[in-house]
Structures are given as structure tokens and as C-alpha cells.
Amino acid sequence: MRFAFTEDQLFFRDAVRDLLDKECGPDVVRGAWPAGPAGAGARSPAARVEAVWSRLADMGALAVALPAVGDGLGLGPLDWVLLAEETGYAALPHPFVETACVAAPLGVAAGRVATDLAGAVVPFAAGADTFLLRRGGELVTVAAAEAQVSPVAAVDGALAAARVQAGTTGGRVVAANEDVERAFDRGVLGTAAQLVGLSQRMLDLTVAYVRERRQFGVPVGSFQAVKHRLADALVHLSFARPAVHRAAWSITHDRPERGRDTSMAKAMASDAAREVGAAALQCHGAIGYTVEYDLHLYLKRSWALAAAWGDAGWHRDRVGHAIGV
Amino acid sequence: MDLTWSSEEDAFRAEARSWLEENLAAWRAAHGGAVASGDTREGFAQHLEWERMLFEDRWAVVSWPEAYGGRDASLWEWLLFEEEYYRAGAPPRVTQNGIFLLAPTVFEFGTPAQRDRILPRMAAAEDLWCQGWSEPNAGSDLASLTSRATRVDAGWVLDGQKTWTTRGAFCTHLFGLFRSDPGSERHRGLTYFLVPLDAEGVTVRGFGRLDGDEGFAEVFLTDVFVPDDAVLGQVDQGWSVAMATTGSERGLTLRSPGRFLATTAKLIDLWREGGGGPARREQVIDGWMRAEAYQLFTLATVTALAEGGSAKGGSIGAESSINKLWWSELDVALHRTALDLLGPESVLDGPWARGHQFALSGPIYAGTNEIQRTIAAERLLGLPR
Numbered sequence: 001m002r003f004a005f006t007e008d009q010l011f012f013r014d015a016v017r018d019l020l021d022k023e024c025g026p027d028v029v030r031g032a033w034p035a036g037p038a039g040a041g042a043r044s045p046a047a048r049v050e051a052v053w054s055r056l057a058d059m060g061a062l063a064v065a066l067p068a069v070g071d072g073l074g075l076g077p078l079d080w081v082l083l084a085e086e087t088g089y090a091a092l093p094h095p096f097v098e099t100a101c102v103a104a105p106l107g108v109a110a111g112r113v114a115t116d117l118a119g120a121v122v123p124f125a126a127g128a129d130t131f132l133l134r135r136g137g138e139l140v141t142v143a144a145a146e147a148q149v150s151p152v153a154a155v156d157g158a159l160a161a162a163r164v165q166a167g168t169t170g171g172r173v174v175a176a177n178e179d180v181e182r183a184f185d186r187g188v189l190g191t192a193a194q195l196v197g198l199s200q201r202m203l204d205l206t207v208a209y210v211r212e213r214r215q216f217g218v219p220v221g222s223f224q225a226v227k228h229r230l231a232d233a234l235v236h237l238s239f240a241r242p243a244v245h246r247a248a249w250s251i252t253h254d255r256p257e258r259g260r261d262t263s264m265a266k267a268m269a270s271d272a273a274r275e276v277g278a279a280a281l282q283c284h285g286a287i288g289y290t291v292e293y294d295l296h297l298y299l300k301r302s303w304a305l306a307a308a309w310g311d312a313g314w315h316r317d318r319v320g321h322a323i324g325v
Numbered sequence: 326m327d328l329t330w331s332s333e334e335d336a337f338r339a340e341a342r343s344w345l346e347e348n349l350a351a352w353r354a355a356h357g358g359a360v361a362s363g364d365t366r367e368g369f370a371q372h373l374e375w376e377r378m379l380f381e382d383r384w385a386v387v388s389w390p391e392a393y394g395g396r397d398a399s400l401w402e403w404l405l406f407e408e409e410y411y412r413a414g415a416p417p418r419v420t421q422n423g424i425f426l427l428a429p430t431v432f433e434f435g436t437p438a439q440r441d442r443i444l445p446r447m448a449a450a451e452d453l454w455c456q457g458w459s460e461p462n463a464g465s466d467l468a469s470l471t472s473r474a475t476r477v478d479a480g481w482v483l484d485g486q487k488t489w490t491t492r493g494a495f496c497t498h499l500f501g502l503f504r505s506d507p508g509s510e511r512h513r514g515l516t517y518f519l520v521p522l523d524a525e526g527v528t529v530r531g532f533g534r535l536d537g538d539e540g541f542a543e544v545f546l547t548d549v550f551v552p553d554d555a556v557l558g559q560v561d562q563g564w565s566v567a568m569a570t571t572g573s574e575r576g577l578t579l580r581s582p583g584r585f586l587a588t589t590a591k592l593i594d595l596w597r598e599g600g601g602g603p604a605r606r607e608q609v610i611d612g613w614m615r616a617e618a619y620q621l622f623t624l625a626t627v628t629a630l631a632e633g634g635s636a637k638g639g640s641i642g643a644e645s646s647i648n649k650l651w652w653s654e655l656d657v658a659l660h661r662t663a664l665d666l667l668g669p670e671s672v673l674d675g676p677w678a679r680g681h682q683f684a685l686s687g688p689i690y691a692g693t694n695e696i697q698r699t700i701a702a703e704r705l706l707g708l709p710r
Binding site for chain 1: 327329334611619624627628629632646647650695698699705
């Protein structure tokens with residue numbers, strides 16, 4: 001029994017964390033939003049947004065789970081779950097989960113991947129190179145040029161979401177039967193990990209804010225009502241995180257409880273993100289309710305991801321079936 | 326990461342399981358299949374028999390050194406034992422305040438002579454310890470306590486009143502804090518004392534808890550002489566000595582995950598017997614997930630303790646606050662769900678109703694959850710005092 005990550009896994013996480021800290025600040029996330037009032041606040045040019053993706057590729061973060069030929073490391077969820085958490089913390093405006101966690105293990109290395117496994121509204125579809133789509137009991141890859149992509153305006157402007165349609169023939173079959181479920185579970189896990197990262201980001205932002213912001217002559221973070229709200233947020237986050245890490249282990253070892261554990265992770269991470277997000281917004285007061293301030297970038301991503309890949313209710317139901325309730 | 330048990334740990338679990346099964350049946354049979362609550366006079370005596378059975382076969386204090394009646398079990402084995410203990414439906418430990426709260430403090434601060442005098446008799450359930458922290462005017466604000474210790478030849482004289490003392494009316498000894506420096510305030514000038522309840526000047530009055538059992542007591546001390554070796558740790562340093570104990574109480578030693586996993590299993594059985602619609606189903610699933618998450622959180626904590634080489638890491642101390650928030654609110658939720666499933670039957674004075682009333686004490690004892698939230702916010706999040 002050892003419920004902890006290896007030195008190597010933590011080391012890689014730290015490297016990705018440092019990279020995203022430098023290269024994917026809120027200005028970069030905002031740079032991925034459409035211009036206009038909704039994208040107000042400091043924003044980076046498109047080139048910087050693109051650069052983050054290349055830098056992640058350069059350091060090998062996108063090829064962790066690619067089969068171990070060529071650039072691939074052939075590693076599993078325990079090796080990428082912490083990276084997914086970091087991409088959540090940064091609200092990375094690129095399809096890390098879809099590309100590195102879902103498609104790569106299927107041997108798909110064709111640029112940015114978006115997939116309808118996440119739901120009918122496909123995140124990061126607008127800039128995808130390749131689509132990974134359900135067709136019957138199989139997953140097929142379709143080049144972006146061969147699909148019909150209808151962009152939609154999502155609340156999270158950096159989500160670059162679209163509805164995607166492709167023909168009933170063509171494309172390449174990359175998974176069938178149980179492997180489709182495995183791919184789905186990897187996406188669920190990656191998304192749950194991102195929600196944990198997003199929750200951590202929102203909590204960190206809020207803690208920093210309430211320590212600084214003064215009312216009645218004292219920092220608002222000294223008020224018990226604020227303390228207790230944020231303590232509850234911390235509790236939610238602290239107990240969702242191990243559920244996510246356990247699911248990474250269950251998928252890595254293809255345990256019989258894989259589906260149950262993955263769904264538990266997503267249900268808890270989605271619930272935690274909702275609780276933490278609500279506390280973050282409330283404890284910020286009016287400043288949090290603007291688009292100039294950074295909180296909304298993370299809050300809106302957390303809403304999107306909580307609803308994608310099955311929401312908390314859907315996954316709770318799946319857990320229920322698994323435990324005979 | 327490896328979330329499987331070794332073959333040695335599996336063997337340990339199997340040994341515990343079969344011992345518990347056999348001996349629980351024997352104990353219950355000896356009482357005609359109807360054991361009373363451990364918080365009643367009659368039930369307490371019955372539970373002591375059970376405690377002595379545990380001790381005889383070295384299951385009373387598995388994590389203690391063999392010299393004091395334990396098995397030198399690792400924290401992992403201790404967790405497994407707890408899981409099996411509650412899975413088997415074994416009763417609450419009436420010795421818990423000694424073995425889980427006082428003992429870690431004695432191991433850490435006791436002199437060799439104190440350890441030899443106190444621990445074996447505690448393990449054997451010969452000395453029965455209750456906790457003397459709270460006073461009528463010092464609950465959450467423990468540092469405002471006024472019970473005092475006055476220096477005399479070769480010892481101390483204790484005066485004051487302690488209350489909410491769990492099973493105090495049935496115990497033989499009390500551990501508690503007294504103000505030893507009359508000029509001191511708050512956390513300073515307190516000393517940790519070990520007091521026999523049969524000492525001259527001690528009066529114990531039991532009274533009913535919410536469920537009506539005589540599980541509470543108040544303890545009056547008037548001119549009670551105790552010798553020098555009744556002091557645990559340094560004179561006037563009682564606060565830091567006591568904090569080691571409250572850390573255990575809030576942390577995993579008092580309320581291991583096994584307890585809530587067992588309650589959850591019973592809740593799922595209850596659901597299967599009667600069902601209860603989609604809203605109730607969500608509550609049951611949620612309860613299962615929260616209990617499971619507590620288990621996972623604990624596995625991570627124990628891994629950190631095992632690899633950090635110390636059970637006293639600073640961060641573990643404050644983390645015990647979120648731990649306590651989680652299990653105490655989980656316990657309430659599980660029982661509330663059970664009552665919802667029982668519907669009109671829930672008014673009957675049965676095991677779920679009893680369990681519910683006990684669960685309601687969780688957010689209050691061991692430092693109220695309001696205090697825990699404040700600790701978590703200040704020490705883990707770094708919010709200003």
C-alpha cells in the first residue's frame with residue numbers, strides 16, 4: 001500500500017507547473033477569448049496562446065501516453081493525472097485532456113484533438129486538427145477538414161466549442177468495444193483532474209484576495225463568515241483530490257472498479273468545483289463579478305468542465321449501479 | 326502508487342476477522358444475545374468483559390509495543406484492524422479515551438515509570454480513563470479553564486469542576502488540565518494531571534446525554550491531593566502536552582474510516598431492503614462516496630506519516646481539522662439518510678435512531694466544527710486571525 005506519487009511523477013508535474021506559471025497566465029487564457037467587452041482585461045496576442053501548446057509539446061507533456069515508439073513514452077494515467085491537474089490550474093486554452101490523455105494512448109498523434117466523447121458541445125473543436133468521434137460502438141478519427149464544424153458561443157470564451165458532424169463512413173477506426181469505454185474513462189479522469197486544479201486556482205485567488213482586501217478596517221479574510229466558507233471549500237477540494245488520484249490508479253491497472261472509481265472522481269470533482277467556485281465568487285464580492293478580474297476565467301471553465309464528460313448526477317448514477325444501489 | 330495490500334497484511338486482516346467473528350459471537354451469547362449500551366452502568370460492565378477478551382488475545386491495542394500488550398502493528402495494520410472491527414459489528418470501545426487519547430500522550434511525554442504504571446493497566450481495561458478538559462465555563466474556549474492546582478509538599482492539591490466527561494461515572498481515572506500558575510492566563514501556566522477518581526475529595530455525578538444514557542458526568546474536585554508523579558510532562562507546559570491528545574482525537578486514531586465504511590454498508594443494506602426513490606438513492610450513493618473518500622484521504626495521510634518517519638508532522642496537526650469536519654458531517658449524513666429511508670419507523674428507539682443521536686455529537690465534541698473551520702482557515706489557508 002502506498003497512496004502517493006513517485007519522485008519522477010512529481011518532478012514532471014513541477015516542470016509543467018513552472019511552464020504554465022510562466023507561459024499561461026490569465027492574460028494568455030484571455031488571449032484565447034474572442035475580442036470584445038466580454039474579453040476585457042489584460043490579454044496576450046494569439047501567438048503567445050499558440051506558444052503554450054508548442055512548449056508543452058516540446059517538453060514531452062503531450063506524448064506521455066503515446067505508445068512507446070518514436071516520441072511516445074507509453075506511460076499511463078498515474079503519469080499524466082497530475083499534469084492534467086496543472087493544466088486545469090492554468091485553465092489551459094487547449095485540448096490537453098483530449099489530445100494527451102484520450103487520443104494519444106490510441107496511437108493518435110495528429111495535432112490537436114477534440115472529441116464528442118465529452119458531449120454534444122465539443123470543447124476546443126474550433127481549433128482542432130483531428131476529431132475523435134463516436135460511431136456506433138467504435139471511435140474513429142476524422143481530419144478537421146472532413147468534418148462539419150459549427151462553432152457555438154460558450155460562456156467560457158476560451159473553450160472554442162462547436163458542434164461537430166462527420167459522415168457515416170470514412171475516417172480511421174481507432175477503438176472498439178471496451179476500448180471506447182476506456183477512452184471515455186480517461187477523458188473523464190483528465191477532466192476531473194482539471195476540475196481539481198481549477199478549484200485549487202479559485203481557492204488560491206480567493207485566499208490571496210481576502211487577505212488583502214480591507215473593510216471595517218481589517219482584512220475581510222479575518223471575518224469568521226469568510227473563513228468558514230473558505231474552510232468548507234478547502235474540505236471539498238481536499239477530499240475530491242484523492243478520489244481523482246485513486247481513479248488514475250484504477251485506470252492504470254485496468255481494475256474491475258475502473259468505471260466506478262472514475263465516476264466517483266468526476267462526481268466529487270464536479271461538486272467540489274461548484275462549491276469552491278461559488279465560495280470564490282461570493283468571497284470576492286463585486287470584483288469577482290466582472291470580466292476584468294481573473295476569477296471568471298477559471299470559474300467559467302469549471303462550469304464547462306463540470307458539465308462535460310457526464311455531470312455529477314450522471315456519474316453518481318453510474319457509481320450507484322456499480323455498488324448495487 | 327500501489328493500492329493493494331501485501332500478503333502479510335492480508336493474513337493479518339484474515340486473522341483479525343476470524344478472531345472477531347468467533348469472539349463476538351461468544352461475548353454476545355454470554356449475555357443472551359442482548360448486550361446493553363456501553364454508556365449505561367450495566368452495559369459498561371458487559372463491554373469491559375469484551376475489552377478484556379480483546380486484551381487477552383492482544384487485540385486491544387494492536388499498534389502498541391508488545392511490552393505493553395500490543396502487537397507492534399504498523400499504522401496500516403491498525404487501519405485494517407479497525408476496518409475489520411467495525412465490519413464485524415463489534416461495539417464502540419469504552420476504553421477509547423484512554424487508549425486513543427491519553428496513551429499517545431503518555432508515549433510521548435510520560436516518564437518510563439509512568440508508562441510502565443499506566444499503559445499495561447490501561448490496555449487490560451483495569452484502569453479506565455476519562456477526559457477532563459471541559460469545564461462549565463470553558464468549552465470551545467478551553468484555555469479559559471479555572472480548575473486549579475496548588476503546590477504542596479511532594480505533590481499538588483486540585484480544586485475545580487470538570488464536565489461533559491464521557492463515561493466519567495464508570496471510569497476509574499481522569500486526565501485533565503489544571504491551572505498550576507495562579508498568575509497565568511490563557512494557554513500558559515497549565516499542567517496536565519492524572520487523577521484517580523477514588524481520591525479523597527473527588528465527587529462524580531453522571532447525567533443523561535441526548536439519548537438518555539448516563540454517558541456524561543461532571544467531576545467535582547475539592548482539596549484533592551495528588552503526588553508529583555501525577556503530572557504528565559512538564560509543570561506549566563500542560564497546553565502543549567494536551568494538544569498532542571486533541572490532535573489524536575480530531576485525527577484518524579479516534580475515528581478511523583472503517584467505522585464509516587461499516588455504517589455505509591449497513592445503509593446500503595437498508596436501501597436494498599426497502600428502496601426509497603431517486604432522491605434517497607442519491608443520498609445513499611453520496612454517503613458511499615464520502616466514506617470512500619475518507620478512506621482514500623486516510624491512506625494518503627498514513628502514507629505521508631509512514632514516509633515522513635514521524636507521526637507529529639506540523640501539517641498533519643492542522644489537517645486533522647478538515648479530517649474531523651469530514652467524518653463528523655459524514656456520520657450525520659449517513660444516519661440522516663437512514664432515518665429518511667426508515668420513514669415513520671425512524672421514530673422508534675432502534676439502532677439507527679441511537680446512531681443518529683450519537684452522530685449528532687460528532688460536530689460538537691473534540692472541538693466544535695466551528696472551531697475546526699477557523700483552525701483550517703487560519704492554519705491551512707493562512708487567513709488572518
